[in-house]
Amino acid sequence: MADVSCSRCGQTREGFERPPFPGAVGTRILGEICKECWGQWLKQQTMLINHYGLNVMDPQARTFLTRNMDAFLFKKGDAEDVDTTKQGTINW
Template sequence: MEKIFCFYFKKMENSNLRIYPGKLGNKIFTKISKKAWIEWLKVQTILINENNLNMSNDEDIKKIECKMINFLFKK
């Protein structure tokens, strides 16, 4: 397993899979560890449930994406 310098947890194991599409997905793949991604998924689930977000709604997707960027890269 390849190690990366994770923005969130520092030096950690990266994910084997590209877990998000596009340029942001590439940044996540190269700068966010598997452990940080799992932590984000827990927070994301809470945010979706508490705010009653609909992940088929573009506006709600943008809200979650903004929260994800803040969580992963602005610690």
């Protein structure tokens, strides 16, 4: 595995052998995100799924998670902090 200069944490750390996510986003993660930051995203994703009661088979839930993943990993947009007033719903 090659090291990657992570665009999220700014450090050079262990990267991936293959993209951890499909498509163009996965390719971007492969080149720009370290395993440690990806692990942090997986914890954040689990928290979002559990807090909002998301069904990952629902296209709206997947869009919500993908948007949050972009914000979390690539610092674009606003990363979703858990808003307890929205528990059980992903309506913005």
